[in-house]
Amino acid sequence: MSVSHDDVRRVAALARVGLDERRLPALAAELSGILDHMAVLARVDVAAVTDLAQEGEVHLRPDSGPPIPLLRPLPTFAPLMRDGFLIVPRLATHGGEARHGESPGAPVGNDRPDEEDSA
Amino acid sequence: MTGSLVRAALDRAASVGAGREGLNILVAVNPHAVADAESAAARGGGQRLLEGVPVAIKDNIATLDTPTTCGSRILAGYVSPFEATVVERLRAAGAVVLGKTNMDEFAMGSSTEHSAYGPTRNPRDPCRVPGGSSGGSAAAVAAGIVRIALGSETGGSVRQPASFCGVVGVKPTYGRVSRYGLVAFASSLDQVGVLAQSVEDAALALGIIAGRDPRDATSAGRDVPDYRSAVRRAATGTTPLAGVVVGRPREYFPDGLHPGVRERCDAALNTLAELGATIRDVSLPHTTYAIPVYYIVAPAEASSNLARFDGVRYGARVQAEAVTAMYDATRSHGFGAEVTRRILLGTYVLSAGYYDAYYKRAQDVRTLITADFRRVFAGGVDLLFTPTAPTPAFKLGSISDPYEMYLNDIFTATANLSGVPAISVPIGTAEGLPVGGQIIAPHFGEASMFAAAAALEHALEHSPGAPPPSAPAS
Numbered sequence: 001m002s003v004s005h006d007d008v009r010r011v012a013a014l015a016r017v018g019l020d021e022r023r024l025p026a027l028a029a030e031l032s033g034i035l036d037h038m039a040v041l042a043r044v045d046v047a048a049v050t051d052l053a054q055e056g057e058v059h060l061r062p063d064s065g066p067p068i069p070l071l072r073p074l075p076t077f078a079p080l081m082r083d084g085f086l087i088v089p090r091l092a093t094h095g096g097e098a099r100h101g102e103s104p105g106a107p108v109g110n111d112r113p114d115e116e117d118s119a
Numbered sequence: 120m121t122g123s124l125v126r127a128a129l130d131r132a133a134s135v136g137a138g139r140e141g142l143n144i145l146v147a148v149n150p151h152a153v154a155d156a157e158s159a160a161a162r163g164g165g166q167r168l169l170e171g172v173p174v175a176i177k178d179n180i181a182t183l184d185t186p187t188t189c190g191s192r193i194l195a196g197y198v199s200p201f202e203a204t205v206v207e208r209l210r211a212a213g214a215v216v217l218g219k220t221n222m223d224e225f226a227m228g229s230s231t232e233h234s235a236y237g238p239t240r241n242p243r244d245p246c247r248v249p250g251g252s253s254g255g256s257a258a259a260v261a262a263g264i265v266r267i268a269l270g271s272e273t274g275g276s277v278r279q280p281a282s283f284c285g286v287v288g289v290k291p292t293y294g295r296v297s298r299y300g301l302v303a304f305a306s307s308l309d310q311v312g313v314l315a316q317s318v319e320d321a322a323l324a325l326g327i328i329a330g331r332d333p334r335d336a337t338s339a340g341r342d343v344p345d346y347r348s349a350v351r352r353a354a355t356g357t358t359p360l361a362g363v364v365v366g367r368p369r370e371y372f373p374d375g376l377h378p379g380v381r382e383r384c385d386a387a388l389n390t391l392a393e394l395g396a397t398i399r400d401v402s403l404p405h406t407t408y409a410i411p412v413y414y415i416v417a418p419a420e421a422s423s424n425l426a427r428f429d430g431v432r433y434g435a436r437v438q439a440e441a442v443t444a445m446y447d448a449t450r451s452h453g454f455g456a457e458v459t460r461r462i463l464l465g466t467y468v469l470s471a472g473y474y475d476a477y478y479k480r481a482q483d484v485r486t487l488i489t490a491d492f493r494r495v496f497a498g499g500v501d502l503l504f505t506p507t508a509p510t511p512a513f514k515l516g517s518i519s520d521p522y523e524m525y526l527n528d529i530f531t532a533t534a535n536l537s538g539v540p541a542i543s544v545p546i547g548t549a550e551g552l553p554v555g556g557q558i559i560a561p562h563f564g565e566a567s568m569f570a571a572a573a574a575l576e577h578a579l580e581h582s583p584g585a586p587p588p589s590a591p592a593s
Contacts, residue, residue, distance in 0.1 A: 003467070011466040015422060016429065017459060018447030031464055034522055038411045038477060046483040048490075063471045070431075070442045 003031040014065055122156040125215050128173040128264050129153075132217075135242065135262045142240045144258045146178055147185040148218040155184075156215040167213030168323060174209055175259040175268040178219040179226055180311065181300035182206055185216070189302050190224045190234035193453025194434040203300020204335065205269060205311050205328040212327045217265060220255030224455045225425065226271055226304045228252045229279060229527035230518070233457040238515055243285060243553060247512040250280030250527075256314045257284040267324045268314045273304050274413050275508075275531025277312030278543035282507035282555025285545045287321045287572070289313045290531075292563050293538035294339035296325070297332030305420035306337075308413075308535045318544060318573040319354075322346035325565065344566040353570035354577045358395030363571065364501045365391050366401035371505035371530050379549020380506050387546040387556045388504060390578050391571070401500060403491040406533055408484050413532040414525055415468050415481035421458075422465030428453065460521060489537035496561040502571055503559040505530050507543040511552035530557060540565050544572045546579060 005024045008031065012019045019027070069077075080087035129152070137144040149155070156171045176182055179189040181199035188194040206216065223233040231239040231254025241249040242262040249258040253270025257280035260268050270277040272290040281288025289312050296311045303309060311328065315321035326347060331340045353359045367388060372381065392398050430436035430449030437448035454462065468477035495503070508527060518524045534541040539562055543555035556575070560568035 007467070008463065011463050011470060014470065015462050015466040016426070016443070016446040016450055017454070017462060018444075018451035020451075027460070027463065030460060030521055031467065033520075034414065034464060034525075035467075035477075037522055038415060038481075041408060041411050041415075041480045041484055042476070044405070044408060044480075044484050044487070046480070046487065049483040049486045060471075060474065068442060068446075 003028045003035065007031075014063060016065070122153040122160075122171070124171045125152045125156045125173045125217065128217050131262070132264045135264065137259070137262065137264060139236065142242060142245065142258060142262065143221055143237055144239055144242075144255050144262060144264065145175070145218045146188070146190070146221050146234075146236050146255070149182075149184050149216050151184055152215050152217050159210070159213055159215065167211075168327060169209065169267075170213035172214050172267065173217040173265050174214045174324075175217050175220045175256055175265045176206060177253050177256050177268070177270045178222050179271055179302040179304075180206060180269055181302070182216055182219065185219050187219070187302070188235070188434075189226070190222045190236060191453065191455065191458070192235045192435060193428050193449070195235070197434045199300070201300065203311075204297040204332045206300065208328045209269075209324070214267075220253070220259055220268060220270075222255055222270075223252035223276075224458050225302070225421070226252040226273055226276055227421070227457050227461050229275070229524055230513075230515075231255060231258075231280070232515065233455055235455065240515070241284060241512050243283075244512065244551075247514050247552070248283065250283035250508070250512065252276040252280075253288075253312070253314065254280045254283075257281055257286055257288065260284070260286045260314045260316055263316075266316045266320050269324075269328075270312045270314050271301055271304075272310045272312045272535060273308045273417055274528040274535050277314060278531050278541060278555065278557060279508050279527055281314055281543040282545075282557075283512035283553065285548075285553030285555075287313075287315045287318050287545070287576075288507075288543040288555070289315075289321045289325055289565075290534055290541050291325060291329065291565060292339070292540045293535075294337055295329050295540065295563065295565065297328075297330075297335040297338045299332055299334040303424040305417040306424065307420060308417060310535075318542070318569060318576045319347060319350045321542070322350045322569045322573075329565075339563070341563055346566055346569050349566040349570045350573040353574040359574045360391060360571060361395030363396045363567070364399055364499055365396045365571070366399050366495055366500040366503045368401050368403045368406065368495075368503055368505060370403055370406035375509075376506065377510045377549065380508070380510065380554050383547040383549060383554040384504070384506050384556055387575060387579070390575060391504065394574050394578060396571070398504075399500060401495050401498075401503070403488075403495060403503075403533070405484060405487045405491050409488060409532045409536060410525055410529055412481045412484050412488065413528060413536060414464070414522075415477050416485060416536070418461040418465030419469050419478050420465070422462045422469065425454075425458070425462060457521070485536050488533055492533075492537045492539055492559075492561070501560075501567060502564075503557075505557045505559065507531065507555035507557040511549050511554055534559055538562060540568055542568055542572045544576055546575070 256268035
């Protein structure tokens with residue numbers, strides 16, 4: 001099995017590992033060498049093995065990788081910002097630390113930032 | 120009084136040079152170890168099984184008082200917010216965590232050379248590797264720092280270093296021990312294992328950490344036998360193995376086996392026969408495929424498990440303008456060469472066009488390897504005896520070809536692939552270096568495995584070929 005430089009680039013992109021181009025030849029040679037040893041498995045008689053795919057098909061997704069949630073524009077999940085910080089709703093567990101006259105049981109989901117807790 | 124064992128262990132660590140400039144065994148020392156021993160004794164009343172006993176923990180098992188880095192730059196300084204169940208259970212039995220031990224990065228290696236902390240050296244011969252990936256834990260026991268250490272097994276990472284360092288190493292049945300708090304490498308293979316100075320110590324420790332854990336869905340609900348009693352019974356009488364059939368699988372004794380290893384194994388088989396066991400030649404014909412299967416399945420699972428280390432959720436981050444560039448840079452900088460190689464290999468065998476030829480094929484052959492064990496055990500064989508590793512410990516830096524390194528797992532990976540338990544016990548030396556013999560049992564057959572190992576250990580204890588005993592920790 002010969003692994004090309006493009007193969008290495010492709011799997012590195014899928015694995016989200018940045019590679020220095022200078023490492024490609026060595027990695028391609030190492031992966032090719034390892035996979036050569038795996039070729040022996042093609043000669044094994046596996047007829048006796050229950051084919052799981054017949055019992056319940058394995059659904060494979062395309063090689064594009066899972067979505068990256070953080071690629072969405074910031075305003076779609078963090079509409080309020082100040083000084084480079086995201087402003088998040090006040091949590092119920094912060095109730096006991098309320099300041100500026102807020103009652104300890106201030107409603108969760110208050111999207112108006114508390115001045116001191118907003119960062 | 121009860122801090123004395125911990126102090127002695129710390130003194131021993133200092134005297135053998137367990138730090139980075141020496142054998143490089145401990146990557147972190149618990150700063151509260153002595154205080155922990157004293158306060159634990161006050162609470163436990165001195166009646167617990169491991170009261171005040173120092174234990175060492177592999178650096179991929181979560182602890183609260185020291186970082187858990189898996190020997191990787193990507194987790195430098197990371198402190199887990201929770202503790203592994205196995206550590207909790209050891210503490211509940213009175214044990215004190217002395218510190219964390221060096222390891223191949225993310226448990227990927229057979230020599231403990233692939234660590235961000237640098238290589239660990241074998242206490243028996245510092246020019247040689249201790250084996251891996253639990254090389255630091257094996258070395259901690261071999262150097263006499265602790266009597267018991269935890270390691271982890273995916274393809275032989277407890278048994279092979281145990282063999283190289285002349286200590287006992289146990290890989291339990293898949294599901295016997297909780298993996299909650301063990302950083303995942305290959306989830307269908309991983310198990311927490313024990314390294315110890317004697318079979319009885321190993322049996323004691325496994326008995327403490329084994330059993331169902333609701334926080335690990337793969338842990339089994341079966342009762343945990345009294346392994347220590349099984350060990351003690353086996354160490355008495357002249358023929359404690361009477362009626363036990365021990366299989367000698369021919370595939371584990373190939374022509375190229377190191378002659379010193381073969382000689383020690385043949386002698387051990389003779390000893391087992393003298394102890395009353397019947398030795399029977401058997402065949403496990405798919406053994407020859409274990410390494411190709413293992414090095415497809417394990418990297419495939421690793422490529423998925425290690426996706427979580429992306430600079431967002433854990434450990435180190437390399438800043439970049441775009442989030443995808445940050446992922447790439449963080450993982451490129453954070454992972455070492457062997458981990459990167461395996462992530463790429465795993466991604467390759469799972470990718471479109473190669474999945475059936477590699478991953479699915481490997482899973483099919485894995486089923487055949489498991490069927491080999493089931494057939495032999497169903498045919499009247501109680502246990503199997505094999506070498507643990509094909510050679511004694513090799514010199515640091517002497518193996519550069521990745522596949523040649525992978526072949527170190529040739530006699531151990533089968534137990535992980537099939538889920539059966541196995542133990543490595545010292546059976547003598549070859550060229551002055553320790554040699555381990557492996558006893559493999561059916562699923563959840565740890566009690567009989569420990570019994571045979573204890574009988575063998577007891578019989579070999581004063582034999583001329585036995586490795587020198589480790590200096591005790593206290």
